[in-house]
Amino acid sequence: MKNKDKGTAKSISIRSMNKFFQAVHVLKDLSLEVQAGEFLVLLGPSGCGKSTALRLIAGLESISSGELFIGETNVTNVLPKYRDIAMVFQSYALYPHKTVAENIGFPLKMAKTPKADIDTAVLAAAQQVELGDYLERFPGQLSGGQRQRVALARAIIRRPSVFLMDEPLSNLDAKLRGNMRAELKYMQSKLGVTMIYVTHDQIEAMTLAHRVAVLKDGTLQQLGTPKEVYSNPANLFVAGFMGSPPMNFISGAIDNESFTTKGVKLPLPGAPKSNQVTLGFRPEDCRIVKAGSGAMDAEVYTAELTGDQVLVTLQLHGSQIVSRMPKEFEIGDTQIAGIEVDARHLYLFDSESGLRITADSTR
Amino acid sequence: MQTSRVSEWLDRHMGRLFLMPAVVLILVFSIFPLVASLIIAFARIRLTGGGFSVRFVGLRNFEKQFFGSEQFHLLGTFTDISVIGLLFGLLATLGLIWWMVLYVRAHFSVVGFLGRMITFLMALGLAWLFSATLLSGNLFGTLGTTLFYVFVGCGIQFLIGTALAYACSFQFRGTTSFRVIFFVPMMITPIGVGYIFRMMADTTKGPFSGVWQWVGLGEFAWASDPWAARIFIVVADSWQWIPFVFIMLLAAFESVPRDFTEAAELDGANAWQKFTEITWPHVLPVAATVMLIRVIEAFKIVDLPNIMTSGGPGIATESVSLQSYFAWRSLDLGQASAIAYVLLFVTVIICVSFFNLVVLARVRKAS
Amino acid sequence: MTKPAARRSLFEPPDIGQMATATKIVLYTVLLAWSAFVLFPIYWLIITSFKTIAAVNQGPYFLPWIDFEPSLHAWKELFVNDYRDTFRAYFNSIVISLSATALAILVGSMAAYALSRVKFAPNLITILYFVGLLALTGVAVGIYDVDWRVAAATAIALFFFLARAIGRLYQLRLQNGDILFWIISQRILAPIVVVVPIYMMFQSVRLLDTHLAIILTYTVINLPVVVWLMYDFFNSIPRDLEESAQLDGATMIGIFREIILPLSRAGLAATTLLVVILCWNEYLLALFLSTNKAQTMPILVAAMNAGERGILWWTMSAVIMIMIIPVVIMAILLQKYIAKGILVGAVKG
Numbered sequence A: 001m002k003n004k005d006k007g008t009a010k011s012i013s014i015r016s017m018n019k020f021f022q023a024v025h026v027l028k029d030l031s032l033e034v035q036a037g038e039f040l041v042l043l044g045p046s047g048c049g050k051s052t053a054l055r056l057i058a059g060l061e062s063i064s065s066g067e068l069f070i071g072e073t074n075v076t077n078v079l080p081k082y083r084d085i086a087m088v089f090q091s092y093a094l095y096p097h098k099t100v101a102e103n104i105g106f107p108l109k110m111a112k113t114p115k116a117d118i119d120t121a122v123l124a125a126a127q128q129v130e131l132g133d134y135l136e137r138f139p140g141q142l143s144g145g146q147r148q149r150v151a152l153a154r155a156i157i158r159r160p161s162v163f164l165m166d167e168p169l170s171n172l173d174a175k176l177r178g179n180m181r182a183e184l185k186y187m188q189s190k191l192g193v194t195m196i197y198v199t200h201d202q203i204e205a206m207t208l209a210h211r212v213a214v215l216k217d218g219t220l221q222q223l224g225t226p227k228e229v230y231s232n233p234a235n236l237f238v239a240g241f242m243g244s245p246p247m248n249f250i251s252g253a254i255d256n257e258s259f260t261t262k263g264v265k266l267p268l269p270g271a272p273k274s275n276q277v278t279l280g281f282r283p284e285d286c287r288i289v290k291a292g293s294g295a296m297d298a299e300v301y302t303a304e305l306t307g308d309q310v311l312v313t314l315q316l317h318g319s320q321i322v323s324r325m326p327k328e329f330e331i332g333d334t335q336i337a338g339i340e341v342d343a344r345h346l347y348l349f350d351s352e353s354g355l356r357i358t359a360d361s362t363r
Numbered sequence B: 001m002q003t004s005r006v007s008e009w010l011d012r013h014m015g016r017l018f019l020m021p022a023v024v025l026i027l028v029f030s031i032f033p034l035v036a037s038l039i040i041a042f043a044r045i046r047l048t049g050g051g052f053s054v055r056f057v058g059l060r061n062f063e064k065q066f067f068g069s070e071q072f073h074l075l076g077t078f079t080d081i082s083v084i085g086l087l088f089g090l091l092a093t094l095g096l097i098w099w100m101v102l103y104v105r106a107h108f109s110v111v112g113f114l115g116r117m118i119t120f121l122m123a124l125g126l127a128w129l130f131s132a133t134l135l136s137g138n139l140f141g142t143l144g145t146t147l148f149y150v151f152v153g154c155g156i157q158f159l160i161g162t163a164l165a166y167a168c169s170f171q172f173r174g175t176t177s178f179r180v181i182f183f184v185p186m187m188i189t190p191i192g193v194g195y196i197f198r199m200m201a202d203t204t205k206g207p208f209s210g211v212w213q214w215v216g217l218g219e220f221a222w223a224s225d226p227w228a229a230r231i232f233i234v235v236a237d238s239w240q241w242i243p244f245v246f247i248m249l250l251a252a253f254e255s256v257p258r259d260f261t262e263a264a265e266l267d268g269a270n271a272w273q274k275f276t277e278i279t280w281p282h283v284l285p286v287a288a289t290v291m292l293i294r295v296i297e298a299f300k301i302v303d304l305p306n307i308m309t310s311g312g313p314g315i316a317t318e319s320v321s322l323q324s325y326f327a328w329r330s331l332d333l334g335q336a337s338a339i340a341y342v343l344l345f346v347t348v349i350i351c352v353s354f355f356n357l358v359v360l361a362r363v364r365k366a367s
Numbered sequence C: 001m002t003k004p005a006a007r008r009s010l011f012e013p014p015d016i017g018q019m020a021t022a023t024k025i026v027l028y029t030v031l032l033a034w035s036a037f038v039l040f041p042i043y044w045l046i047i048t049s050f051k052t053i054a055a056v057n058q059g060p061y062f063l064p065w066i067d068f069e070p071s072l073h074a075w076k077e078l079f080v081n082d083y084r085d086t087f088r089a090y091f092n093s094i095v096i097s098l099s100a101t102a103l104a105i106l107v108g109s110m111a112a113y114a115l116s117r118v119k120f121a122p123n124l125i126t127i128l129y130f131v132g133l134l135a136l137t138g139v140a141v142g143i144y145d146v147d148w149r150v151a152a153a154t155a156i157a158l159f160f161f162l163a164r165a166i167g168r169l170y171q172l173r174l175q176n177g178d179i180l181f182w183i184i185s186q187r188i189l190a191p192i193v194v195v196v197p198i199y200m201m202f203q204s205v206r207l208l209d210t211h212l213a214i215i216l217t218y219t220v221i222n223l224p225v226v227v228w229l230m231y232d233f234f235n236s237i238p239r240d241l242e243e244s245a246q247l248d249g250a251t252m253i254g255i256f257r258e259i260i261l262p263l264s265r266a267g268l269a270a271t272t273l274l275v276v277i278l279c280w281n282e283y284l285l286a287l288f289l290s291t292n293k294a295q296t297m298p299i300l301v302a303a304m305n306a307g308e309r310g311i312l313w314w315t316m317s318a319v320i321m322i323m324i325i326p327v328v329i330m331a332i333l334l335q336k337y338i339a340k341g342i343l344v345g346a347v348k349g
């Protein structure tokens, strides 16, 4: 298995994987199928178990229960070095006492590749990430972005069948992060490898992924394309996690096929009767209008100009509602404003379970 | 395929293979001798030509040390206890009982209680030994002498070493040379130190003979006065080991973040407050560990008394190790092992108590 | 406008970032006094090695060329008359210290590395069987004169049987911390406790008075020091470096050699220096384990206490001096690592 099919992308299949650290249940019955050549992003808040999942796939931690397949092989108990996986760590894990060239060539050296072959491969990999001029430097003498590219080069030089990345962009400044994002995406499609990418940044997830897996407290919340996850969230958590600024929520009840709460009444044809629901709509799906003419009235809190848009924050029964308005919009000294919502983009959730409730009008 | 099977097996068990040599070496050269030594301590051994013959004598060797003809040698004599001795012994007993009561009242766990009970009994025993021998004007034995070396010696080394380290932790001209100079005595072999200090202490031909004569002690032979001899050994030992305390604590002092002391300075702390409030608490864990190491090593003291006084006058400067060595030299292996085991017993209890009550207490408090 | 010179008392710093004059005076006085206390015995050692016998015996002389005429007779005795003894002891000391240090560092840092990275869970009950059987074997061989091969074979068979049969039933798992404590606690053993059996052991395999015997013994007594210092050092190296190497196909040996050892240079240097000093200066064990061929320098020093002729202070001083020199050179070479190396080990406490 070891060498003959090197470099061809492989699928990954995670079957009911659990992980305990002593008594702490960190990953709960995780099942995921990743196709060969797919770019999958594991997304979730801090501490939800993303890194743990990645380390289980890499074999750096043992799996408490469940199975893991790479390609057709069951690798549940296989040592990391036999899994043919490359990983880029959040800290990059560059060896401080080795030069850039030695760092990049390290995997080949471990595979006992002849020196001459290593040199050519290192040069090729370095040029691919535009590091050709830095080969003799030590990691301490590089900038954050350059270090990141060294780590990348060290991963691609092996032509692994699976690529794992743990928040590789989180140490970079905003501009560099944008550039590297594009570069990563290009690199992945060119190499055609299977990639599992961990992040807590939903913009990275949206822009990079073929499919996104949203994780919370070690449980898989939703798996789908970025578009699906964004526009069709399975529950309150996913709805609130995706999008920036996040979705607005108002709690209330459904009575007579309409959503009601103090001072608000919104018709929702087909919605089942329920006492405790949460209504959600995205900032871009609502508009500020004159008081009394929208679906509800709220107190104006702030207005922030972000450049291409104005974010208006309002307060309704103690919760905040954000509306995204075009940049020409001026709030003036209005105290109370109306909010008009787009009836086609309303989301309804059961407040207790957090699950999505579908009404005819909210499909 | 075969080789990859082997290499995979190696990979999986490499951790054990890494640990194995150390464990095997310790088992063979430390644990096995330890067990064998215990067996020897219960026997009389005669070296005969190439081999040796063994006769099992039960507790006889220990009996002789604690209650028999060697009692004066190991423990000292305690014919009659003086009033001061009695008073001190009673006070110490009451204090120790009070300490146990406080512990039991505060928090109780079986293991913790047993541990403290052992500490308690050892402290009680040593306190009564102290009052029955030294405080009552009786002769005290090698155990007392060893404890003198350990506690007085380590105390001096700790105080001076810490002071020097703190002084050198400031930035001023010449610190580097001072550091190098202060480190030198540690590099000299202990028996060398013993001989050097014998030269230093010579009242007629040594460098300070003029001083001795001027004070009127020209004819004073320090080697024949028990206390002068003991103190001199402590001085030589301190000369050699202060550098160790110094270098470790210097590293600790330098690792105290500057921000802390600077913040304290802005808050109006004076130099002494900066030291007690900021620097010292930061350094204390290291200091505790360093002193534990020093105490462990100090219990083994043998070269200096051997070289400087051969244990004399009489047995005044003999340490337990040295007593055991002398027993070995007279080919009494059973006695040698029994004495060594007494030393081991005392050392382990004192060191583990120290570790438990000082080093670990801080860890517990922190967590 | 220039800054007006601040008039401050002796007890206030003359300028920001400086020490008060009084502090400075006290500090320098104390440090200089201590330097004198440290250096004077060494100075006396050096001049004694250049004194004639008469100059030593006739009372204190302090200054060469003024008080006494320096003479090389002690050095001549050491390097011309008795050069065989001197060089043999010197050679023995070098071989023994370096080999024992190398071995202790290798074995000790491997163990420390394993303890800091791999989880072990040995069964205490099994260990107790082992020690119990060891003791029984010792009794059988030592007291009842059973042939040691028979005893060892029986003990090993019995151990495996018990470990399999009962070890499964009763389990009391130890952790890495316990193993670490066990190894480090070996340092509590005074050499005198174990030296008699070690002596008898080497005697029975006819290894007394050989380099090997002393090297092995020194290695073991210094293992705890190495494990203690290196464990903390290894713990301070970030794990992800190794994990990354692991994914790249490196074995544990590869990681240890390629990544861990190069990154621990400072710690290794400090530990090496300490262990070399300890081996180089050791006296009691060498006294037990060597009679003639394998004698080390400290024994040569003691040999200058030549019975009926009294102590040969002059040659002894010369011997002690040639013992100090290599250690000082080594300390100077490794100096820049020492502070750093000790720091990590010690500061974690």
Ligand SMILES: Nc1ncnc2c1ncn2[C@@H]1O[C@H](COP(=O)(O)OP(=O)(O)OP(=O)(O)O)[C@@H](O)[C@H]1O
Residues within 6 Å of the ligand: A021, A024, A026, A044, A045, A046, A047, A048, A049, A050, A051, A052, A053, A200
């Ligand atoms: N070795 C360990 N022992 C015990 N608990 C652990 C261990 N490693 C991780 N955990 C716990 O498992 C949970 C998940 O950790 P993990 O590192 O996977 O989070 P994450 O999603 O990567 O978070 P972040 O985005 O902050 O990196 C955390 O609550 C963490 O405290």
Ligand SMILES: [Mg+2]
Residues within 6 Å of the ligand: A050, A051, A052, A166
């Ligand atoms: Mg993480």
